[in-house]
Amino acid sequence: MIDHLPVLLIAVPIVGATLPLLVGLAADRTGWPLAALTLLVQAGLATWLGVAVATGGAVSYEVGGFAAPYGIELVVDGLSVAVVVLVAVVALGVLAYARRAGPHTDTFYSQYLLLVAGLSGMTVTGDVFNLYVFLEITGLAAYGLVATGDRPSAAVAALKYLLIGTVGASLYLFGAAYLLTATGTLNMAHLAELLGTEVAYDSTLVVTAFGLMVGGLAVKIALYPVHTWQPDAYSRAHDTVSVLISALVSTVAAYALARVLFSVFTVRFFEAVPAAQTALTVVAAVSIVAGSVLAVSQSEVQRMLAYSSVSQFGLVVGGFGVATPAAVIGGVVHLVGHAVMKGGLFGASGIVRRATGAARIEEYDGLAARAPVAAAAVAVLALAMVGVPPGVGFVGKWYIVLGALRAESWGLVAVLLASTVLTLAYFARLVERMYFTPPAGADEAHEPTVTDGGEASEASRPSSERASDGGADPVSLGMVALVVAAAVLAVALGPAVPAFEGAIEGAIQNLLNP
């Protein structure tokens, strides 16, 4: 059983994805319980695998018994197990949000499980072509999920996402084809062996393959300037979907970038082709600045959060680009931390819109009185993202800056430090409006305040123009619980990182010195 854990992580959600459709033929509204059951099993398997990897080291699985490098190999090491556990836990947590927030159709939960299968597959695969296939499975599920938004503009956002995302994935495939031409293999470990020995790192084929693969993944991560699909997709999608894809999809694509950088090309490629490292760091630095500037100029909260992702993934990729142990640890910590914080922020903004109808930043005036729990969660998550200790955002940035300092890339250090101020620039005004600006209509301030866990959301709703859409939707305990859990995790994960530092460092050292 333990031997088959890596493949079960992919097989369980795929088989589970067929169940809501099949059972849905006979009984109504079975999607949620079936998805919950599948994801409970998935989370159990992921945790089990996490314990196995932590105690026994990396696990490798040969699919169908064909020996690598000819067969397809699944590899789970310290880094991938962290991402697999993140995917399983976040997917399970978001289900608590989906219980009331819906969509309640059976097909939605089938797609939801397919997305989890694609993300798990991207994480555990040890084969560059397989990574492409799982990238497209993830993409297809994500396009479909974005289109489930209530408004017709969701379909437009999904089509835009599909067209740009497909070009990104195709570029990645093109790069993988270049690698196949150069070396004749697709297995990541085998590629790492052959590159630099059989094929020179600075040969045109290898450098082009690097550019195409990184460029393709940059589209999926939504780095500037290929981020244009992301704000529409995040803000037009259904609330549940926004939480799920903002927490996981770009995160796993960034993990795939780390895999390609360190398991395929390895740090020795950076030593042989310094221009590639420079290019990657420059793209990251531009993303940090441009994403923040775009976020500051937004008036819709969800679009601001989406542009903030462009900036935060710049930080993560910057950490990977520096490629020293401290910077890569920082990148991974910020990757996991960002998933928790951004998912929580999207969840909280969904709750606020349901409870009070507020979707724009100026409508957040005095929110602390109208929806205290959601406002507190937004404040905690925003401050953690800015990098206020002990939030997880602080720990991630600390390691990235430390790594960049040790690598003496001063330009990046300056941008990284400035990024804290830039992040503060768009989150501080949100916190300021929630806690220190009275609501626009003075008479509304005297209405009885209601907790956002409650039934009385109708009463707390401002009567006038704010209740444009979604104002009367119910907010359930599960939705609030997810957001509060994200806020608690964002604070608790920070101090926990030093405790795990030994384990993380070991995994990163293995990754950087294969």
Place this chain on the structure above:
Amino acid sequence: MIDTLATHYNYYAVVALLGIGLYVLVESNNLVKKVIGMNVFQTGIFMFVITTGYVDGGVPPVLGEGGEVYVSPLPHVLILTAIVVGVALTAVALALIVRIYSEYGTLDEEVLQRLYHD
């Protein structure tokens, strides 16, 4: 020049397909044409991978067929998978286009942009 043209014509075809595909994808205002552009772009990549597997005078890798040089079957298998992915993507894209048309009554991107931002 003539030599490279004669021996590397497949790569010129690939570059042409990639260029045409991307141009249609970016420049066309019609959403269906954008999807066609996406397909042409992908086909360029498929062609590239398949031609890398070609060996002059090679035979299919089937035992007992005879022959000295075998063609690698791997690129063909990979592209078979990629074609399936491409078909699925096209289907999803066309389904989205049907929904967009029924909601907005247009497939023109510029008209759509105006309606979208209202």
